[in-house]
Amino acid sequence: MATHTTEPATTDSSGTTSGGFLRARSILATRPLLGWRTVDILTIAFLGAALGIAFWGWGVFYNGPLSAITFGFAPLGGLFAGPWFLAGVVGGLVVRRPGAALFCEVTAALVSMIPGTEWGATTLVSGIVQGLGTELVFALLGYRAFGIAAAMLAGAMAGPFAAFYESFTWIQDWSFAWKVSYAAVLALSGAVVAGVGGWLLTRALAAAGALNAFPPGQEHRENRAV
Template sequence: MAAHTDTSATADASTGASSAGTTATPGSTRTRSILATRPLLGWRTVDILTIAFLGAALGIAFWGWGVFYNGPLSAITFGFAPLGGLFAGPWFLAGVVGGLVVRRPGAALFCEVVAALVSMIPGTEWGATTLVSGIVQGLGTEIAFALLGYRAFGIAAAMLAGALAGPFAAAYESFTWIQDWSLAWKVAYAGVLALSGAVVAGAGGWLLTRALAVAGALGAFPPGQEHRETRAV
């Protein structure tokens, strides 16, 4: 007899999560992500507050990265400026983490915009364009989760979200900071941004989310439930 698989969506009132796909049983492996409770647009107060907190914390980190950004940038871009995109991945992190934690439409964009706004407040060399960049990059990560129907939140989904922020950022910068570059350089820059986004923001954001879940900081969210179910197996 084939093993029974529960494919129904079961809601956990304490976490605001619903399980889509196989449930974890001893000796089994989860094959799908735990989703936010339906309706997906039914944001809870804790969702809003958590995104605001994550965005603010990462925004401070963004500002710190911006302070040290130009040193390594100048060294690696000597002779081939598009390589500077290798250092842009950290700025896509907020959108990925926000999407992975809350798992509702708008979470990735919201978190990235908050982070950009907070990083702009102390003052940066990019001024108000920091906020515009945050909006554009957040749209890239948001679209990635939307393309997956807000149903996949594993490392592959996170890397896709981080990667997609890259071309969006490159498209915006093509009309601002790099408008005098050749088309070949702009295309190369978009590719480098996508690579940095996939590795640093995508894989890095997934690992950060898992670390927060292990630390018990995401008990009210799907990643926290996934961690509890993994420990129960």
């Protein structure tokens, strides 16, 4: 049974973390963590490609609502950036290995760039930067916590990373206050859309049986057995 204590997390022989304050029970990737399996690579590539197509579609739709909401206060445009952080969160939640979040986010950015976007090659650079922000959170958590709180933190961290990069490119003429506001709005969008949304998407995929070879699939089976 899951417990909620403030004791340091411990890992049993099955790779399950219990007792951690960030996530009472997370099933971890098989050890060693850097021992990527072929199924891990193929799944991240597939997820990244699928989300990359969605990214491209979102980019086509993006400018309409963006123009409406940013009238008078441009940093509010960050509210619509959360979907672009989704791939990193989902990749990290599914595979749970170092590099999974970054790999998935970069793959999605690359795929979304191929049909052509108004941002050109900077789309890929943005994907790398955002993926690094998401990856950092999973790394700081030791790749041991994968609940909704961890997902929200991972999605949120992509925001400041994106804002930092854009402060030298797209928003370099903004005031410092606007840049800070933009980073905060990006973090909020990332936490809600990419964090909560990515967690829900991962759970839905696990419930559909698409993640049986991964920890989320095992968590779903164990929850149903309780």
